[in-house]
Amino acid sequence: MSQTQLSVHTKLQIPVTIIHSPDMPAASKVSERPFTWPEVQQIINTNDLDVFARSRLQTEKYHAFKRELRLKGTTVYKHLLTGLLKWAKEDEIAGLSDSEIKVASSGDPIFTNADDLKIIKNDFPYFFEDNVAHLCVWTKQPIVSDKSTALGDISKETRSVIDKYVYKTFVEKAGIPRDNLVWFRNWEALQSVREISHIHVLIKDARNEQIEALIGTPGAPLER
Numbered sequence: 001m002s003q004t005q006l007s008v009h010t011k012l013q014i015p016v017t018i019i020h021s022p023d024m025p026a027a028s029k030v031s032e033r034p035f036t037w038p039e040v041q042q043i044i045n046t047n048d049l050d051v052f053a054r055s056r057l058q059t060e061k062y063h064a065f066k067r068e069l070r071l072k073g074t075t076v077y078k079h080l081l082t083g084l085l086k087w088a089k090e091d092e093i094a095g096l097s098d099s100e101i102k103v104a105s106s107g108d109p110i111f112t113n114a115d116d117l118k119i120i121k122n123d124f125p126y127f128f129e130d131n132v133a134h135l136c137v138w139t140k141q142p143i144v145s146d147k148s149t150a151l152g153d154i155s156k157e158t159r160s161v162i163d164k165y166v167y168k169t170f171v172e173k174a175g176i177p178r179d180n181l182v183w184f185r186n187w188e189a190l191q192s193v194r195e196i197s198h199i200h201v202l203i204k205d206a207r208n209e210q211i212e213a214l215i216g217t218p219g220a221p222l223e224r
Contacts, residue, residue, distance in 0.1 A: 016053055028063070029053035031127040037204050040128065044182045047153070049190055055127040062124040077101070077195050085118050085138055098195050105140035108224055111165035116140040117218035128202065133211050135201045137219065143197040145188055152188025161222070162199060169219030170201065180204040
């Protein structure tokens with residue numbers, strides 16, 4: 001890491017350190033304390049997603065992970081497809097750039113086909129309190145951004161569809177209280193992996209068995 005600069009986010013008064021590393025294409029934000037659940041809810045409700053940051057330890061782990069991938073001649077996207085999602089085999093994408101890799105989807109509307117969906121843990125979560133789980137729902141079917149938004153956000157219609165899937169999967173199927181659950185999709189400007197779509201799901205006070213029962217599954221897809 002070449003240099004650091006201390007700053008404070010003015011909206012929530014959260015101490016943040018800006019870290020510049022040759023392993024990352026852009027500066028990384030490091031939060032000096034965990035985000036509380038009320039802060040998490042406020043950030044998502046106001047769509048101030050650029051506030052979120054990792055802990056110093058998670059940031060160092062993420063930088064080391066990126067460095068290891070680079071030394072192996074691979075990318076985060078390829079690692080996701082072959083290692084975590086199992087949606088591609090290494091020999092199928094060997095020699096291809098990320099932009100050349102196409103993951104075939106069902107073509108059905110988003111969050112309606114089980115073959116298009118998989119829930120996994122975020123290996124490098126943002127800095128939340130210990131009782132908050134950070135999951136990601138990946139989808140082969142692209143979550144299209146609203147072109148009328150400057151930052152590449154999603155439309156109200158898309159947000160409504162995702163909200164129904166999240167409720168069906170995490171509240172009705174997993175039994176998680178709605179007040180203990182929030183979700184968001186990063187704006188395009190904040191996405192570290194843009195080749196395949198995903199949403200973030202944050203869950204407070206979930207039991208381990210509730211989380212483990214969801215990992216590796218498509219959740220509860222909506223009816224087509």
